Amino acid sequence: MQYWIIQTLNSLALGGLLFLLAAGFSLIFGLMRIANLTHGSLYMLGAYVGISVLKYVPNLWLAAIIGGLVMALFGGLVERLILRPLAGNALGQVLVTLGISFIVADLCLIVWGGDPIPVPTPPALQQPILVGGVAFPTYRLVVLAIAVATALALYLLMDRTRIGAMIRAGVDDMQMARAVGIPVSRLFTAVFCLGAALAGAGGIIGGPIMSAYPGLDADMLPLALIVVMLGGVGSLLGAFVGSFLIGAIYTFGTALLPDLAYVILFLPMIVVIAFRPTGLFGRQSV
Amino acid sequence: MSRAGWVALAAALLGFPLVGGEYYINLASQIFIAAIFAASLNLLVGYGGLPSLGHASWLGLAAYISAWMSLKLGLAHWATAPLALLATTLVGCAFGWVSLRATGLGFLMLTLALSQVLWGTAYRWVSVTDGDNGLRGLTRPTPFGISLDDAASFYYFALAITAVAVWLMAVFVASPFGVALRGTRDQARRMSALGHDVWLIRWITFVYAAFWGAVSGLLFVYYNKYIHPASLSITASAEGLLAVIAGGSATLAGPIVGAVIVMILKNYVSGFIERWNMLLGFVFVFIVIFMPEGVVPGVRRLFGRGMRAWRSRR
Numbered sequence: 001m002q003y004w005i006i007q008t009l010n011s012l013a014l015g016g017l018l019f020l021l022a023a024g025f026s027l028i029f030g031l032m033r034i035a036n037l038t039h040g041s042l043y044m045l046g047a048y049v050g051i052s053v054l055k056y057v058p059n060l061w062l063a064a065i066i067g068g069l070v071m072a073l074f075g076g077l078v079e080r081l082i083l084r085p086l087a088g089n090a091l092g093q094v095l096v097t098l099g100i101s102f103i104v105a106d107l108c109l110i111v112w113g114g115d116p117i118p119v120p121t122p123p124a125l126q127q128p129i130l131v132g133g134v135a136f137p138t139y140r141l142v143v144l145a146i147a148v149a150t151a152l153a154l155y156l157l158m159d160r161t162r163i164g165a166m167i168r169a170g171v172d173d174m175q176m177a178r179a180v181g182i183p184v185s186r187l188f189t190a191v192f193c194l195g196a197a198l199a200g201a202g203g204i205i206g207g208p209i210m211s212a213y214p215g216l217d218a219d220m221l222p223l224a225l226i227v228v229m230l231g232g233v234g235s236l237l238g239a240f241v242g243s244f245l246i247g248a249i250y251t252f253g254t255a256l257l258p259d260l261a262y263v264i265l266f267l268p269m270i271v272v273i274a275f276r277p278t279g280l281f282g283r284q285s286v
Numbered sequence: 287m288s289r290a291g292w293v294a295l296a297a298a299l300l301g302f303p304l305v306g307g308e309y310y311i312n313l314a315s316q317i318f319i320a321a322i323f324a325a326s327l328n329l330l331v332g333y334g335g336l337p338s339l340g341h342a343s344w345l346g347l348a349a350y351i352s353a354w355m356s357l358k359l360g361l362a363h364w365a366t367a368p369l370a371l372l373a374t375t376l377v378g379c380a381f382g383w384v385s386l387r388a389t390g391l392g393f394l395m396l397t398l399a400l401s402q403v404l405w406g407t408a409y410r411w412v413s414v415t416d417g418d419n420g421l422r423g424l425t426r427p428t429p430f431g432i433s434l435d436d437a438a439s440f441y442y443f444a445l446a447i448t449a450v451a452v453w454l455m456a457v458f459v460a461s462p463f464g465v466a467l468r469g470t471r472d473q474a475r476r477m478s479a480l481g482h483d484v485w486l487i488r489w490i491t492f493v494y495a496a497f498w499g500a501v502s503g504l505l506f507v508y509y510n511k512y513i514h515p516a517s518l519s520i521t522a523s524a525e526g527l528l529a530v531i532a533g534g535s536a537t538l539a540g541p542i543v544g545a546v547i548v549m550i551l552k553n554y555v556s557g558f559i560e561r562w563n564m565l566l567g568f569v570f571v572f573i574v575i576f577m578p579e580g581v582v583p584g585v586r587r588l589f590g591r592g593m594r595a596w597r598s599r600r
Contacts, residue, residue, distance in 0.1 A: 035391045037398075082571070090391055091337050092574045095531065098339070098524055099570025106564035218520060222402035225395050233392075259413065262406035266399065270384050273396070277387045
């Protein structure tokens with residue numbers, strides 16, 4: 001019983017982290033048609049930057065905010081200086097983000113070394129919550145809560161605000177959005193920064209669970225890709241559902257069939273892509 | 287190329303081991319492997335307009351299957367080679383079916399995700415792949431009783447396979463099917479309206495490219511006598527893609543020139559520093575921004591612009 005509860009919470013926590021990663025990826029792809037392959041690197045770099053912050057200020061939440069802000073700045077610079085001049089050249093943009101992800105991975109290796117760096121769980125959250133004799137690991141519940149709160153905030157942003165309406169318009173029909181005077185260009189940068197910030201903050205928030213290590217980017221990026229393909233491009237709901245689905249499949253797959261966890265991962269994606277190429281909740285095909 | 291040019295090229299390739307040192311002969315063998323790999327990827331990227339970021343799947347999968355069958359099943363090379371090619375091509379059929387649900391960036395992401403699945407599995411399925419240790423203790427085949435263990439004989443073996451591979455890929459591209467493939471790249475809707483089955487054309491090309499990727503994988507594992515999950519990584523796929531776009535996609539010679547550039551760069555640089563990944567990243571960014579049409583035309587264009595600027599200043 002205890003084992004399954006732990007596994008379930010692990011899967012929910014991983015799903016939450018995946019949502020922080022995939023939501024930004026999905027919005028960026030849906031709005032700008034950029035497959036941002038630096039997204040895994042932003043996650044990893046956020047974790048490393050957070051670790052450096054933790055050396056001076058032992059507060060995980062502050063580290064997450066700073067890591068997110070630094071990644072937002074980094075993402076904004078990449079978008080403005082490198083991706084913008086390549087507008088219209090979709091393949092070129094992907095290749096550039098791929099190149100940047102290699103550079104970032106190597107820089108992280110130089111700066112932070114090759115050994116995994118653990119991130120301590122905040123002391124207040126180290127004790128499990130006991131309910132009816134069953135222990136619930138607190139930090140995983142907190143990660144889940146953060147992800148749900150973020151999802152809610154993003155939903156309100158997208159559904160209830162003017163900016164959200166503009167983003168949705170851009171996702172649905174870019175040219176029409178431009179024609180009616182929506183500042184699509186500034187919107188692009190804003191969405192890119194937002195996605196980068198979520199990924200970076202996710203990296204350090206996931207630190208106590210996953211720690212930071214070289215290859216974290218390559219581990220997380222395909223999971224985010226699968227989530228987005230499964231849930232549907234540009235769909236927040238799709239990213240949310242897909243994240244928790246993939247989180248559960250990955251966690252239980254690793255627990256039950258450790259050798260083939262990676263194979264099991266892509267089975268749901270194949271089924272969905274085969275019957276619904278737009279993904280579960282997507283409106284545009286990928 | 288003129289007939290004299292072909293003769294000169296053939297003479298240079300055949301005579302190279304007589305004059306080159308062992309290091310350079312081995313480098314040339316690696317370039318052949320990379321050239322087949324890049325040329326097969328070019329069928330998709332250049333002629334099909336289908337940017338795949340998972341082509342390392344085919345190299346790695348064929349190498350792993352061949353290695354696994356000879357180590358764990360004890361099969362001989364004459365059996366492992368066709369079985370590995372067949373199995374890899376079948377996986378190519380399946381991956382192509384999934385990946386071609388999408389085109390463009392969606393296709394790219396699907397191929398990337400699928401190849402990452404293989405990469406992760408190679409790391410984790412320790413009972414089959416020996417995980418991070420890789421499969422070692424392999425041998426090279428002995429076609430017609432000839433040992434391939436010295437550099438020169440492997441060079442000629444790789445050269446022969448490469449010549450056949452490039453020729454068959456050239457035939458493929460020049461055939462009516464190849465023309466139809468370029469049609470689906472440029473005007474998919476019109477091709478569809480003309481009665482071509484666009485999806486089928488793309489799928490066949492995907493499978494054909496996977497087959498030649500698998501051939502390069504067999505050569506790869508014969509050359510190294512070792513296979514590691516790194517051969518399935520996104521870096522390996524990216525190196526192939528870099529060779530294609532660096533040399534100039536949708537040309538026959540482009541990917542081969544690109545493979546020469548990438549392999550020389552990789553061998554030369556890794557002799558001095560360990561930062562191959564970073565260099566790869568910078569080369570990617572540089573080529574996409576400054577030479578999007580490939581190095582050969584790019585250099586010509588940059589050179590021409592410099593000349594014009596110099597002239598106009600005078």
